[in-house]
Amino acid sequence: MRLSRSFLPTLRDTPKEADIVSHRLMLRAGLIRQQAAGIYSWLPLGKRVLANIERIVREEQNRAGAIEVLMPTLQSADLWRESGRYDDYGKEMLRIKDRHEREMLYGPTNEEMITDIFRSYVRSYKELPLNLYHIQWKFRDEVRPRFGVMRGREFLMKDAYSFDIDEPSARRAYNRMFVAYLRTFDRLGVKAIPMRADSGPIGGDATHEFIVLAATGESAVFLDKEALDSPIPGADTDFSGDLTPIVSAWTTKYAATEEMHDKAAFEAIPEERRLEARGIEVGQVFYFGTKYSTPLGAKVTGPDGADHDVHMGSYGIGVSRLVAAVIEASHDDAGIIWPSSIAPYQVGLINLKVGDANTDAACDGLYQRLMNAGIEVLYDDVDGRAGVKFATMDLIGLPWQLIVGPKGLANGEVELKRRATGERETLTLDAAVNRLVAG
RNA sequence: CGGGGCAUAGCGCAGUCUGGUAGCGCAUCUGGUUUGGGACCAGAGGGUCGCAAGUUCGAAUCUUGCUGCCCCGACCA
CATH class of the missing domain: 3.30.930.10 (Bira Bifunctional Protein; Domain 2)
Incomplete structure (x- = not known):
């Protein structure tokens, strides 16, 4: 969504x-x-x-x-x-x-x-x-x-x-x-x-x-x-x-x-x-x-x-x-902090720079791949400030946040955050998708 | 059902005591500057002050009645 x-x-x-x-x-x-x-x-x-x-x-x-x-x-x-x-x-x-x-x-x-x-x-x-x-x-x-x-x-x-x-x-x-x-x-x-x-x-x-x-x-x-x-x-x-x-x-x-x-x-x-x-x-x-x-x-x-x-x-x-x-x-x-089994979506995909062609393309691609893998994704594709996006995503408590911004993408990387622990990992796009598909 | 409290803009509140024609922050809209953890500047829109009666030249403000909601207790998935 x-x-x-x-x-x-x-x-x-x-x-x-x-x-x-x-x-x-x-x-x-x-x-x-x-x-x-x-x-x-x-x-x-x-x-x-x-x-x-x-x-x-x-x-x-x-x-x-x-x-x-x-x-x-x-x-x-x-x-x-x-x-x-x-x-x-x-x-x-x-x-x-x-x-x-x-x-x-x-x-x-x-x-x-x-x-x-x-x-x-x-x-x-x-x-x-x-x-x-x-x-x-x-x-x-x-x-x-x-x-x-x-x-x-x-x-x-x-x-x-x-x-x-x-x-x-x-x-x-x-x-x-x-x-x-x-x-x-x-x-x-x-x-x-x-x-x-x-x-x-x-x-x-x-x-x-x-x-x-x-x-x-x-x-x-x-x-x-x-x-x-x-x-x-x-x-x-x-x-x-x-x-x-x-x-x-x-x-x-x-x-x-x-x-x-x-x-x-x-x-x-x-x-x-x-x-x-x-x-x-x-x-x-x-x-x-x-x-x-x-x-x-x-x-x-x-x-x-x-x-x-x-x-x-x-x-x-x-x-x-x-x-x-x-x-x-x-x-x-x-x-x-939703348990995975009842979370309204498994992943919150955060586009940190809506309107930036690279970031949009990367997010759209990740969104499609995750959806195709049967993962329920809430895709924050709204133009807004990073802080607001993070705060909202933390509030609604989806198990995973997939954070995509121009800085990381310059290295071909995105950030995956686990809501329950706050633990973050920097991964390639493929690795992030694989991690989420694996659960 | 006993006790206590609240009701003013979408949300949070001030103004009520001491009556004089409604304000702040956030949110929203417009323009600009910003941009990796709830930005900034300028401007704009939005309220029959819960409802009804009364007092008064005049009521968000005083009086009475009603309604709604919240909290504590008793009761309950």
Whole structure:
């Protein structure tokens, strides 16, 4: 993408409503624009990051055997009356009426709807296990939205729902999502630690929150430092096999949120391994048994010929929140530092002297070669001062900056800078292209 | 939902106490000089001062009501 033809409104000053670093940087780098309290538009750069996160989440869900669907944002109140949650959910649920005065709501979550889909079609245990997920906008009318997209009212979430014949099967489904989450967050470039969590109003008796450590996190967390070094399962993990060893490796080390904190257990850990920190919840997995299947009548016939209420779990990832969480975990004074896997572009190609025939030709050539190699490039082809170009490129945080100016070109050289470390190398044009193609 | 704060040009702010017809920096546009880490000079455009009522000869400024947004707490992916 040529900068001259893109829409990338960056801000030099920090808007005053933004308090935490991720919110400031998201506004300054032109990722989002606030439209109302807790409601944001996603501008081109932010949209690309969001799409990259979605892509990785989707790949790992699919790998773990979950199947993608798409449910609507608007739901009928009737379904929620069946589960009893229409009255229980309270003011956080945005309730609206259509032109026929029918009661509707903007979905805060989808347990009822997915259970309705399930009960409409599935009759036999032979169709299980089943895990359906979607990535859709949710609305929760928070009393106090804050910190930009970290706690918005409208937010993008991946939510998966598993259906099994009995509890042991449901626990295996839980483990599959648990392992998928380990892989997902690792690929997104963040270290998310599963922690024993409170089950809250959704209910259930097995749940973990996946928490990214960050100083500005909303939750206090307590963990054994050794939990940070547990291994990430590989892409070749057999999801049809026994995942208990992987899950156990992560859950035997102490790691808990404030609500579930067990002081005695924590203090049993050698002092040098105790870590008290703050974190951002980016995902949560629940096993809640028949909490919804019983009231909604989601049952299958088992091998014994009898009907069984299905055992369910739900598994959420805060996709839009992750954009902020990644920035909280990965930035410096100059701006964002995107992990390569979700960066809006891999390379920022900087033309330091637009209008100079040699420099233009070299940049245009590099741009073409990189694009042909399948590398996503943001090409700053706008006539401007070097300092402004560098500052903007640092702000938006692309992993690589390829700096092309007349001085270097006189020696047939360009400069390649790695955003994360600030490390620079002077290379020939060919060497620079090869380096970027190699990753 | 309790407590606190803010609302003046695209962004950041001053002016409000003490009423007199709106200003600064950045950004934008034009011309010139510059040009490897947020340049300089000259000029220009851009505001029903959040909305509504009131007081007054006169309101950004005083009064009342409303709305929006932010922060702390409680609550939450």
